[in-house]
Amino acid sequence: MDLAPASASAQPGELTVLGLESSCDESAAAILRRHPDGRIEVLADLVLGQTEAHAPFGGVVPEIAARAHAEAMDGLAAAALAEAGLSLDALDAVAATSGPGLIGGVMAALMTAKGLALGAGKPLIAVNHLEGHALSPRLSENLDFPYLLLLVSGGHTQLLIAEAVGVYHRLGSTLDDAAGEAFDKTAKVLGLGFPGGPALERCAEAGDANRFDLPTPLKGKPGCDFSFAGLKTAARQIWDGLDAPSAQDKADLAASVQAAIAASLASRTRRAMAQFAEEYPDVDGPRPLVVAGGVAANRTVRTALEAAAAQEGFRLVAPPMKWCTDNAAMIALAGLERLARGDTDGLDAPARARWPLDAASAKLAPVIGSGRKGPKA
Ligand code: KG4
Ligand code: ZN
Secondary structure, X not given: OEOOOOXXXXXXXXXXXXXXXXXXXXXXXXXXXXXXXXXXXXXXXXXXXXXXXXXXXOOOOHHHHHHHHHHHHHHHHHHHXXXXXXXXXXXXXXXXXXXXXXXXXXXXXXXXXXXXHHHHOXXXXXXXXXXXXXHXXXXXXXXXXXXEEEEEOOOOEEEEEEEEOOEEEEEEEEOOOOHHHHHHHHHHHOOOOOOHHHHHHHHHOOOOOXXXXXXXXXXXXXXXXXXXXXXXXXXXXXHHHOOOOOXXXXXXXXXXXXXXXXXXXXXXXXXXXXXXXXXXXXXXXXXXXXXXXXXXXXXXXXXXXXXXXXXOOEEEEOOOHHHHOOOOHHHHHHHHHHHHOOOOEEXXXXXXXXXXXXXXXXXXXXXXXXXXXXOOO
16 A cells, blocks of 8 residues: 655755664664755754663663664654654655564664654655665765675675665675674673673774784685674683783783774675676776775774775775764665655555565575574675
8 A cells, every 4th residue: 555645845856754763773763855956955863872771781682672762763753853843744755764673673663654654644665774874875975876885783794786776786794793793792702891892992902913813704715705703702712711811811802803803894895896896897986885884983994994995996985973873864865765766665564674685685585593694684
C-alpha cells in the first residue's frame, strides 16, 4: 500500500525530508532540504547516544538499546521539527532506517516513521542504513560517482564501490568481527572500558607498537575481505601470558593491536583500490577513497589509509565525525535521493536484521549470527 504522493514544498523543486535512525545505539532525527539548484541544507541534525546505559555491560545490550530508542524517537522527531521551524505538513516524506541492525532498535525508528507518515499523509521511505553510510560523504562534499568506500564501524567492515544512488558493488567485508569490535573486545580484555576504541587509542599513545608480534589477518590472500577474530584472540593470549602486566605492557599491547588493525585495513583497502582502478580506468585525477564509521576517528588508521591511498593514486576523503558515526542526516539524504526518483515504500515495509546493500550479496542465504552473510553483511 503506497501512501499519498509528496505534497508541494514551500518552493517549487524543493524537497524536505525527515530522517530517523535507531539501528544500533544512537537514536537520531534529522531534516534535510534539497534546493532546486541541488544544494543540500541540513535544517536539523539531532543524535542521542546511549553510552552510559551500555557502559556497565561493556558492550551494546540489544534489549536496553531497543527500549531507549522507543522512549526517545517521538521526542527526537518533534525536536527536529521544532529546530527546523517546520510542521509535519511541510515535509515531503518521512524516511527511516529499516535495517540492517539490531531488530528491536530498527523497529523503533521505522514504526515512528510509519506513524508520522500515516498521520500526515506523507510517503514513507524505508532506508538501508548502509546506503546512508555510502552516501554520507555527499553531505559535506560535492562528490561524484563512482567512489570507493571503506565502512569501518562497530557493526560493519566493508569495502564498497558506490556507482550511483542505489547501485553499490561490494568488494569485500569481514568474515567474522568488525574492526570496531576488534578494538572494543581488545579494550575489554585490557580493562580499558566502553566504548573501547577511543580508550585503546589513548592507552596506545604511551606504547611501543613493535613490542608484540601479532598476526596480519588474511596476509597475501586474494580478495578484499577482512578478518579480525584471530587478531583479537592472539592479543588475549599475549595478555593472559604476561606475568603481572604493567601499565607499559598494557600500552605496548594496545599500540601493537592498533597497528595490526590499521595495517590490515590498509592492505585490504589497497587491493580494493587496485580493483577500482581496473574497473574505472578513465577517472581524471586522484580517485576518491572515502572512509566512514566510528573507527575512521582513529589516527593510526587514518595515517595508514592516507599512505595507502597515496601509493595507489587515490585521495582519502573523511566526512566530519558527526556524519562518520551513526546519524540521521545520512538517512534523510538517502530518503531525499530516493524520493527524487519517486521511489517510496508502503506502510508494510519490513524491519530487517540483515539487508546487504548490493544485489549480489542480497541473494546469498542469510546466516544469523555474524560474518559476511549475517547482520554485519
Ligand atoms: O559508527 P559507530 O559510531 O557505530 C556503529 O558501530 O555503527 O562506530 C562505533 C565503533 C566502536 O566500535 C568504537 O570503539 C569505534 O567505532 N571507535 C574507535 C574510535 N572511535 C570510535 N575505534 C578506534 N579508535 C577510535 N578513536
Ligand atoms: Zn552505522
